[in-house]
Amino acid sequence: MSQALPGDAPLIHDLIGIGFGPSNVAMAIALSEHNVRVGRQEAVTAHFFEQQPRFGWHRGMLIDDATMQVSFMKDLVTLRNPTSEYSFLCYLQEKGRLIDFVNHKNLFPLRVEFHDYLEWAAAKVDDMVSYGHQVVSVEPVVRDGVVEYLDVTARSGDEVVVHRARNLVISTGLRPVMPEGVERTEHVWHNTDLLTKVDALEGGEPTRFIVVGAGQSAAENVAYLHRRFPQAEVCAVFSRYGYSPADDSSFANRIFDPQAVDEYFTAPEDVKQRLMGYHGNTNYSVVDIDLIDDLYRQAYQEKVLGTERLRFLNVSRLTGVEETADGVRASIKSLVTGEESVLDADVVVCATGYQQADGLGLLGEVADRCHRDEQGRVRVERDYRVATDLELSCGIYLQGGTEHTHGITSSLLSNTAVRVGEILDSILDRNLKAVPDQARPVAGGAGAGARQPAV
Numbered sequence: 001m002s003q004a005l006p007g008d009a010p011l012i013h014d015l016i017g018i019g020f021g022p023s024n025v026a027m028a029i030a031l032s033e034h035n036v037r038v039g040r041q042e043a044v045t046a047h048f049f050e051q052q053p054r055f056g057w058h059r060g061m062l063i064d065d066a067t068m069q070v071s072f073m074k075d076l077v078t079l080r081n082p083t084s085e086y087s088f089l090c091y092l093q094e095k096g097r098l099i100d101f102v103n104h105k106n107l108f109p110l111r112v113e114f115h116d117y118l119e120w121a122a123a124k125v126d127d128m129v130s131y132g133h134q135v136v137s138v139e140p141v142v143r144d145g146v147v148e149y150l151d152v153t154a155r156s157g158d159e160v161v162v163h164r165a166r167n168l169v170i171s172t173g174l175r176p177v178m179p180e181g182v183e184r185t186e187h188v189w190h191n192t193d194l195l196t197k198v199d200a201l202e203g204g205e206p207t208r209f210i211v212v213g214a215g216q217s218a219a220e221n222v223a224y225l226h227r228r229f230p231q232a233e234v235c236a237v238f239s240r241y242g243y244s245p246a247d248d249s250s251f252a253n254r255i256f257d258p259q260a261v262d263e264y265f266t267a268p269e270d271v272k273q274r275l276m277g278y279h280g281n282t283n284y285s286v287v288d289i290d291l292i293d294d295l296y297r298q299a300y301q302e303k304v305l306g307t308e309r310l311r312f313l314n315v316s317r318l319t320g321v322e323e324t325a326d327g328v329r330a331s332i333k334s335l336v337t338g339e340e341s342v343l344d345a346d347v348v349v350c351a352t353g354y355q356q357a358d359g360l361g362l363l364g365e366v367a368d369r370c371h372r373d374e375q376g377r378v379r380v381e382r383d384y385r386v387a388t389d390l391e392l393s394c395g396i397y398l399q400g401g402t403e404h405t406h407g408i409t410s411s412l413l414s415n416t417a418v419r420v421g422e423i424l425d426s427i428l429d430r431n432l433k434a435v436p437d438q439a440r441p442v443a444g445g446a447g448a449g450a451r452q453p454a455v
Helices: 022-038 088-095 098-104 112-126 191-200 217-227 251-258 258-266 269-282 289-305 364-369 413-428
Strands: 012-013 016-018 045-051 129-131 134-143 148-156 158-167 167-170 174-176 188-190 209-211 235-237 310-313 314-324 328-334 340-345 347-350 354-355 394-400
Touching: 012 045, 012 394, 016 022, 016 148, 016 158, 016 235, 022 045, 022 112, 022 413, 112 148, 134 340, 134 364, 148 235, 148 314, 148 364, 188 191, 191 217, 217 235, 217 289, 251 258, 251 269, 258 413, 289 310, 314 347, 354 364, 394 413
Parallel strands: 012 158, 016 045, 016 167, 045 129, 167 394, 188 347, 209 235, 209 347, 235 310
Antiparallel strands: 134 148, 148 158, 174 354, 314 328, 328 340
């Protein structure tokens, strides 16, 4: 535990963000727009650390014809500030495609296009971020028995920098989940690896792929591999009879509304569970109906023509994968009969989802001051601030990992623009912005650590 001494303080920011994916890019934009409105004297100072060398959001899943599952109006800013210069429409105008997009009559842009928008937006606030910096520790700074600041240490190669924060906004994203007992290898991929690894297969002639999973990513992977490798068989393995369609009907989509967050937060625990049960099919293990129809049409056509390359091993699950000399041998078990079959394949792709990274995992002893509920889950207030001991005056905010308190939009784009506005309002309302300290960088504070925060 560090104790601040006169003349021995690192750079102090009102806010430090850990991670710079879409959520914290949106946070940086909200801060930038606020600072323009209020002027330098009342500006909120901030800095973000991102371990990737540049902005990237699920790059391995940017299949050329894959579209977004949310409206372009649920971009980084529009639901918070419809006049923002950081909107998807402003991006289209700058790229010279606004009229073309309007004529397209589609609310759902290509995923690769939306990623380009996110890069475009991130570049506009990149003076606030240090890329290639991994946060390795967060330590409390105590004065008179109260934790007034948090020292954030980040590493980039041999360089170590320390910045001091009045508030943290943690957005460390999702981590790929593999089936139990299955590890990622050269021939066993998670779907997040798809586009980064598939090019290596071009020189050979793959004969079979196995795709495990029943959600949107699994179906997209099946369609993509079937199209890209016209001589290969593609086997889809899932425990259902078929892909389940996503419910994107107008009433069901209200589960993503900002008002729904208020309602979910105040609902009793049993109601929360029922709501997730009722509306999980808006997001989890579901597929766009158009893609389902396309895959079924393709499979039926192949059956008619006697050229079946698209196979669906339904009501089944992957029980094991064994590396072979030139690929993998997968064991598939029927959930109906219990019978196991073996398939040799060039690659097994596991489209088996993600889990939220532990938002408090970097906090060390600070995490001991954070409160948990009777189920061991982090207690989070309505403003996304972690409930803490009174002796911790710093705000710790989570973007992600709040599904148990805030509902299904916890890690989704749908509510990002509104959420960052609420977090910023919370920081301002709690009046945590103190008179700027006279500070200098600590040892190892060259580079990003020696920069004054952007305002």
